[in-house]
Amino acid sequence: KNEVEQSPQNLTAQEGEFITINCSYSVGISALHWLQQHPGGGIVSLFMLSSGKKKHGRLIATINIQEKHSSLHITASHPRDSAVYICAVSTPWNYGGSQGNLIFGKGTKLSVKP
Amino acid sequence: KAGVTQTPRYLIKTRGQQVTLSCSPISGHRSVSWYQQTPGQGLQFLFEYFSETQRNKGNFPGRFSGRQFSNSRSEMNVSTLELGDSALYLCASSTETSGRNEQFFGPGTRLTVL
Numbered sequence: 001k002n003e004v005e006q007s008p009q010n011l012t013a014q015e016g017e018f019i020t021i022n023c024s025y026s027v028g029i030s031a032l033h034w035l036q037q038h039p040g041g042g043i044v045s046l047f048m049l050s051s052g053k054k055k056h057g058r059l060i061a062t063i064n065i066q067e068k069h070s071s072l073h074i075t076a077s078h079p080r081d082s083a084v085y086i087c088a089v090s091t092p093w094n095y096g097g098s099q100g101n102l103i104f105g106k107g108t109k110l111s112v113k114p
Numbered sequence: 115k116a117g118v119t120q121t122p123r124y125l126i127k128t129r130g131q132q133v134t135l136s137c138s139p140i141s142g143h144r145s146v147s148w149y150q151q152t153p154g155q156g157l158q159f160l161f162e163y164f165s166e167t168q169r170n171k172g173n174f175p176g177r178f179s180g181r182q183f184s185n186s187r188s189e190m191n192v193s194t195l196e197l198g199d200s201a202l203y204l205c206a207s208s209t210e211t212s213g214r215n216e217q218f219f220g221p222g223t224r225l226t227v228l
Contacts, residue, residue: 101170
């Protein structure tokens with residue numbers, strides 16, 4: 001079982017729809033990151049959070065530490081939101097074998113149709 | 115501020131050769147992390163350098179190595195290339211610890227091994 005699981009793997013939405021991408025993890029973390037990757041490879045960091053909720057424009061990220069779960073919401077989706085969204089967790093310094101680095105989910109490919 | 119730059123952007127090599135990739139972080143960032151992205155494995159952490167010292171290393175063979183210079187620029191080297199090394203190699207910089215701070219990604223170097 002992967003340490004970071006995302007769902008769904010693929011998501012197609014109509015412009016204007018409300019979108020939710022989920023991320024569950026099984027390890028102790030110091031922070032959780034949401035990343036966006038457009039075709040061509042460039043990655044942009046959207047959020048880094050360790051508790052609660054963050055909002056940036058139409059994007060909202062939440063995390064529940066007790067349930068080891070995070071969600072990324074996109075309100076009023078637009079075709080330019082089409083991208084792969086990647087959840088990653090950073091492990092504490094004492095996490096054996098991969099101290100302090102990022103562990104990535106497989107990504108959710110989002111396609112928003114006009 | 116200029117973003118993270120990586121050179122070259124594209125590279126074609128043959129099996130058995132070696133390759134060196136370069137990453138210039140954002141000015142003032144002291145942490146540089148390297149990642150490998152393949153369709154099968156997704157994003158995987160290679161290593162992190164901070165102030166010229168390797169701080170973390172992922173589960174990759176010794177053929178993968180790196181270094182960081184006093185100006186924080188970093189290089190990674192892959193020796194005795196294998197077909198499976200074909201991937202997008204991304205570097206990211208951050209002010210301090212990669213896992214606990216927002217990371218800024220470069221555009222990546224796409225390596226093809228024939």
